[in-house]
Amino acid sequence: MLKTLKEVINNQSGSVIVLITLALLALVASMALVIDVGLVFAQRIKASNAIDAAVMAGVRELPQDPLAAIEVAQTYAQMNGLEIEEVDFEISEDQRSLRGWVNKEQPMYFAKVLGIKSGQVQAKATARLGPIGSLPPNAGGVPLGVSQEELVFGETVTLKEGGGGGTEGWYGCLDFLSLTGGNGGAADYQHYLSYGYDGSGYIGYGTLVLEEPGVMSGPTSKAVNYRINKCKDECDRDCTPEDYDPDCPRVVITMVGELVDKKYFEVHSFAGFFLQEVAGQGKDNIIRGRYIGLYIPGAEIDEEMTDNGVYTMELSE
Numbered sequence: 001m002l003k004t005l006k007e008v009i010n011n012q013s014g015s016v017i018v019l020i021t022l023a024l025l026a027l028v029a030s031m032a033l034v035i036d037v038g039l040v041f042a043q044r045i046k047a048s049n050a051i052d053a054a055v056m057a058g059v060r061e062l063p064q065d066p067l068a069a070i071e072v073a074q075t076y077a078q079m080n081g082l083e084i085e086e087v088d089f090e091i092s093e094d095q096r097s098l099r100g101w102v103n104k105e106q107p108m109y110f111a112k113v114l115g116i117k118s119g120q121v122q123a124k125a126t127a128r129l130g131p132i133g134s135l136p137p138n139a140g141g142v143p144l145g146v147s148q149e150e151l152v153f154g155e156t157v158t159l160k161e162g163g164g165g166g167t168e169g170w171y172g173c174l175d176f177l178s179l180t181g182g183n184g185g186a187a188d189y190q191h192y193l194s195y196g197y198d199g200s201g202y203i204g205y206g207t208l209v210l211e212e213p214g215v216m217s218g219p220t221s222k223a224v225n226y227r228i229n230k231c232k233d234e235c236d237r238d239c240t241p242e243d244y245d246p247d248c249p250r251v252v253i254t255m256v257g258e259l260v261d262k263k264y265f266e267v268h269s270f271a272g273f274f275l276q277e278v279a280g281q282g283k284d285n286i287i288r289g290r291y292i293g294l295y296i297p298g299a300e301i302d303e304e305m306t307d308n309g310v311y312t313m314e315l316s317e
Ligand SMILES: [Zn+2]
Pocket: 231, 232, 235, 237, 238, 239, 244, 245, 247, 248, 249, 250
């Protein structure tokens, strides 16, 4: 009887040891998985952030310079810890979007025991450019209106013409105070031309702005010269339409649209402009410069807007 009991106990401790061993093995295996899977997960987040940063930086070179877009994206990917052979970039046919992928192996440390040598780290992102639907606050909109037909890219043009500039009696000046129900004059016109629109009024497709009557020659010259002098004082280079400081005060956004009821200007889209000179007095007062492509952060894309090269960017998977 006693012997039998001992045997039973011995047998049972044997199976307990087996059980404990199995449990420990399972525990170690699951810990290994947790650690390694955690590592792969962390790498995925890192890769995803890196590819986001890469396409967002690269897309800003589009549509003008696809090669530069890829180069910038690769540089940003590397700066964020990815190897060049782990990433791929592709530009869409319309040259408005930049797609990027990461595909890399993350070596396993503990899970090797279970025969799993590596985990796959994948991430992708697409950054897309499109025309802005409205001007975000303090984006640099100036109280000058032009018609779509007047937009000529790639050459120096006259933005504000003397002598009524084709549209009888109107010199292209706008009254931004009317956006918030006011009625402005020379002083606020000069302010908005010098500093860009800093009021709270909405400027988007269909916004009606009162025409600023009169030639506004003095305020125009003062404001444009203020910007040109500020450029000379503050910019990191001698700015030109082809190569300017990103914060250059010579870069402005003009309103593109048409006159309505001989009183209002209806905004249809926006165009970037690099101010080269202001000259002449009274009815001979003119602004000369070039239309340029512009990137506006913090705005929203509106594909319905006419594409005049003032873009913002959206990020998607
Ligand atoms: Zn400048």
